[in-house]
Amino acid sequence: MSSIAFGVAALVAIDSFADNVTRSIRDQSRTLLGGDMSLGASATLPAVVDTLLDSLSKNGIPNTRVTTFASMALAEPSGGTRLVQIKAVSPGYPFYGQIETAPVGGWATVHDSPLVFVDPSLLIALNASVGDSLHLGTGMFRIAGTVVNAPGDAGISSVIGPRVYVSSKWMPSTGLLRFGSRAQYDVLLRLPPALAAKSNAASMARALRRRIDPQAAALQEAADARDGARGRRGPAADAPAAAEDSRAAARPAADTTRGNADRPSASSVGAADTSGLASGAFRTRVRVRTVADTERDFTEAVSRLADFLSIIGLIALLLGGIGVASGVNAFVSAKIDTVAVLRCLGATSRQVLALYVVQAAVMGFVGATAGALLGVSVQFLLPRVVADFLPIDVQLVVETRPLLMGLATGVWVSLVFALRPLLALRRISPLQAIRRNADQAAMPSQWKDAARLAVDGVLVGSVVSIIVVRLGSVRDGLVVSAGITAAMAVLWVAASLLITAARRSARPSWPFALRQGVANLHRPANQTRAVTLALGFGAFLLSTVYLVQANVLGRVQTSADASVGNLLFFDVQDDQAAPLDSLLRARNQPIVQQTPIVTMRIDAVNGRSVLMLTNDTTVRRARWALRREYRSTYRETIVGSETVVEGQWFADSTARVQARIANPDAPFPMSIEKDLAADLAVGLGDTITWNVQGVPVRSVITSVRTVNWARFEANFFVVFAPEAIRRAPQQFVIVANVPDGATLAAVQRDVVRRFPNVSSLDLSQVRQTIGAIVNRVTLAIRFLGIFSIAMGIPVLFSAVAATRRARLREGVLLRTLGATRAQVARVLVTEYGALGMLGALTGMLLAFAGAWGLTRFVFNDPFDPAVWPTLAIAVGMLLLTMGIGLLTSRDVYKATPMAAIRES
């Protein structure tokens, strides 16, 4: 009963929470977006958009703008500096929802004078307080208050980059946001009610897209139609970007670890996640999103997360089912006499079966109800754990659908699992009432029992179909079922091996308790398999969760440690590199590394334009790879994080100069990253024509290399030989090595004062930031871990209960024959110790395999087994099992041996 309860609780909690979140998203989707529709771009919006917005507002559709970018903030008088995320908003923002400030009502004054509202965490970081001054670029602002709650914002994002809200009116004074700054430009529209309806908004969005960029709109509509035909619901607007959004929400830690593409990975920590050196030559892509788009993206992310969680819930339920089966098994052997008597009195085996099936159903119902209630209460705990990751306030309501679903699933699972052992009741002969046989002999097992096979079929069928239905995909459901089956098979085999080993290994020279305990593992009616299964699964889940988490965390830390320096400057403009260098030199802190960055896009591959390539469906190319903006570099040498896997690195410069003299029109040599090459479906010798801020540059792939993105340095998809792009407009990422503490703060302050547009990043701070994020994620994951332990215990208990009667009787007999309490305890501890050890260790090995698979294939990281902590989990499980064994032995001593003998 209790075993079913936990599974049901997990399912109900997860389902109803997901429902609540989804409903809250639906309720708050306008607030989430801030308007009815948004137009966004990673560069200043093209003129056509401005014209469009003008005519719209004349027609009663007002707009408001918000521009988001990263910059340094310098506080006075404390002198603290910090990379922040600036949100420059125009009057009217936001159309829906409210920015709540402390002191209350401060937001109304934001456009009146140069003032800012900041995240509370920024005040701490800068050692500043409300009323102090804040330098942003060349502008000076007064900190008017803190932001308590802003619409469409997940709490966690403030850890990544504390936000500073400021009126866009004052932007010119800052000197920031010049042409070419990396920023996200968004316009929000408020539609009249008639237009705001879903279908109208969608068609309006389509119309807007066509007006802004007919070519891109046509491409996208075609692609959407293709996706639709394939039956996949691709986000309408911009597939990769939307996917990135939700991925970032799901696993911020992983994303921050992996250097984001060809951008210096450190900059991904700075919040403005978009890049773009705007220039007339680039056609700026404008994303038009409706409330429905936002809603769908978020709901999809939530349901993906819920799917993942419900796998754990399902395993809980399945373990619960096994618990029910062993519990019922014990129940059945206790009921042999009763059944025999009933049979003597004329009950048919069908009646007997029906009697107990009804009883099992009632118990299953009670268990499921308890579970459902527990699930509902757990649901109210969940927001505390995950609230930071959700951009909305979740309104919790007890949802009836998940409640009923959980109840039904629980009852059904307990019924199906109970039915199998109950079938044995049919074979109890009335003769048993007269002549008592041992339990086993009373119910001769029949392999070819048709009814039993049918029940087995129903059992497997319902488990698989419940999983399939839950995951909403036949393929995923079957994969998960296969995974669970495989894990169970491994545990089963391990238990069988233990049984064989126990049979073979026992030596007469061993002390009695040891021999007896080991022998119990292989003797008739042993519980080796059941306990190993329950325990192994518990250990498996727990350790997998732990290992994945430890690995993700470990990678982040090592990558942060591996950097050549500890202070990173980025957005250093062409003309600032030399003065910054001398500034640092003057302080005796020379530059360790200086990496040039040139932005570019792909014009053509092997002479075929991007447009042609996108329409060509015969070769699978990733759209994002063709359309993205690349931030590339040039250098002579290969760096430590790279390995050439195909072709050769650039020849030395004199050889290249001679080659160029011989053939001035030859494409420039270039090295490409392996995965990108695959996404673009290109290889050695293929040519790519780049649009380097308006200038076409033809290049040829001379080498393919792998890149260790996890290293905390500037990594690139594409590296050119210097002559190709040396003269192109460029920026620099500069790394310095400055002692921590006062010197570091002083250097940062000096640089901010002199070069307000240059952002600096203290890597130890980054490490802390990542640590903080990982800790939040960890908390959420731990919650699951605790859940899996919680469900492991009752299952373990019921597995033990299955043979408890036999154990008790044996203990009492031993006692009668002169065994002391310690001897009985030793026998049981040996047996349970062996079971616990096997279950825990096998679970641990399974967990290594599972975690290896996850880190390797899902997170794309090498796997580093954290042996010791996992071993600690294993030892914990072992102690738990032995504890349960000891509890059983305590019961042996509860009654006098006489009473116990009489009972049996």
Add this chain to the structure above:
Amino acid sequence: MLRDVTFTIAQGAFVSIVGPSGSGKTTLLGLLAGLDTPSRGTVTLDGTDLGNLDEDQRAKLRGERVGFVFQSFQLIPTLTALENVQVPLELSGAVPVREATARARDLLSRVGLGDRTHHFPQQLSGGEQQRVALARAFVNQPRVLFADEPTGNLDETTGERIVELLMQLNRERGSTIVLVTHDAALAARTQRTIRLRDGSIVEDVLHGPVSDIVENTAIEPLAVHAR
């Protein structure tokens, strides 16, 4: 259950306790064997007052000086015949395992089960199981053996075989035997019969030649005084 029950049993005696169902026979047997403790009164076994011992000490005493045979055999179902017989010796640790095995094997052949040592109880017939139980009861060369309806679950012939074995072991090993039974014929074959009704002794008869009993009264292995 029991009131005013006072008696002494001599070393080496073969005594039966009889009485109708519910008269307290089994309760008395449990008390005598130290499986239960009287709410009032004392039980002295081979000179030791059981009331002064704790559970573990009583278990040790049982392991060293007491043997048991039950109506429903009470073999440990997960152990083979040989292992079942060995258990008391192993628990007391009095002899090395090898010797324990030898003794158990020897006893099993004495009860005619020399060829069934590796069978589990389930694989043995009722009579065979009781013979294993008998071997187990004698393996530690107990001073006293308690038998609770040892033939109750067996047919006449098999039962007879068990009774003979009991008597034989009583004669050869000099163990005192206290037998609880319904069977008047069986009781008549013992040296002394104590009859219980409603928890009190209503009759205490000697069957055998008086000389036998006089010889044996020199030692008092068992005395009970329960109120």
